[in-house]
Amino acid sequence: MTKPTLSRRGVLKTGAAAGVGLALPTYLSAASHSGFTNAPQGGTVTLGFNVPQSGPYADEGADELRAYQLAVEHLNGEGDGGMLQTFSSKVLEGNGILGKKVEYVTGDTQTKSDAARASAKSMIEKDGAVMITGGSSSGVAIAVQGLCQEAGVIFMAGLTHSNDTTGKDKKANGFRHFFNGYMSGAALAPVLAAQYGNDRKAYHLTADYTWGWTQQESIAAATEALGWQTVNNVLTPLAQTDFSSYIAPVLNSGADVLVLNHYGGNMVNSLTNAVQFGLREKIIDGKQFEIVVPLFSRLMARGAGENIKGILGSTNWHWSLQDEGTKAFVQSFGTKYGFPPSQAAHTCYVQTLLYADAVARAGSFNPCAVVEALEGFEFDGLGNGPTLYRAEDHQCFKDVLVVRGKENPTSEFDLLEVVEVTPRAQVEYAPDHPMFAGGNLGQCNPGA
16 A cells, blocks of 8 residues: 655545446436536546644644555545444445545644645635645634635534634535533533632633634633633733743732643643743642633643643544544544544544545535535534534534543553543524624525
């Protein structure tokens, strides 16, 4: 087997060339592979993988790219098939997508919205990508989602946690599998109250962009509803690397909890600075000082080292889950790369399969056919239990994990323990919830 590389264009071997026999929606015909942006010609179809290969979220981006390459292998009939074997939908047969061999192009978002849009634009206009996916910053995801809506291609968001992605900035051509800030707050707050009590004073440090704003709003609202007080919220630049000047004021604030609404390298650095200042040893009004990271992952836990021990947070998925889908994905990813996948890798792999499956079920790459196939789609077997792609906002609803940094990890990968699997019903909300108000999903745009 020839493994894919990080080259500008990756071409993988394909399986059988036979098409998939499907019942088509009434408005489609088998010949409906024209009249939209980058309608695939010949025997191949090109996907665009747009990830942060540099910047503060580069570790997440590297794992996303590994997952995308693995998904392409499985779609093209290579490897062990991974989650194709456990996915409740059975239309994908390892013969590419509708019999077309999957190719891909890659780009570096640099964790910057302008760079990400430029990269996606090049993939669409120069490389003929019919679908764009990726990103580890919600600012990037929202910018690229808007571009894809304008260009008439589907955007399958990677790691994006801002409420706005499927809230005020939602688009008909965009879909998110990853959970969001509201869901983190809904899952995490009851655990925080049970562990640390209801009478707490929280000081927030918040990444100054769309994700940080909505994450802070969500966790503050959820904890305040249970009795916590928010004493301050200080915004920090995304490019910040030393947070010492932001940590020092916490000591004289009267707060007994520090909430780090930071992700990736930002969280590693701010948590390290907080521990260096001795916050975890402080006793405030008889209470042990605590640090909370509402959203974190194994990759961040690895970067934070000893400092992550005992820290509570939420995550979209974890490789230690024992459902059949998770075990299949971990087996495939581990065999190929030698270590377990991150939550970023998981959501990107799943999004690629969900796109391919929607095309196969619709019998067309036409974006409007894909939108119809994904809206209201319920599925299982992809690692998060029964999941719904809600039609009203294109947000997936599924179980959410509350996790804690392990005190005694057995390896460099065994860094988190699942404290609670929060059932989907606890994190659901109405489409017109105030935190998601504004904006308009609009109509699908097929482009050309």
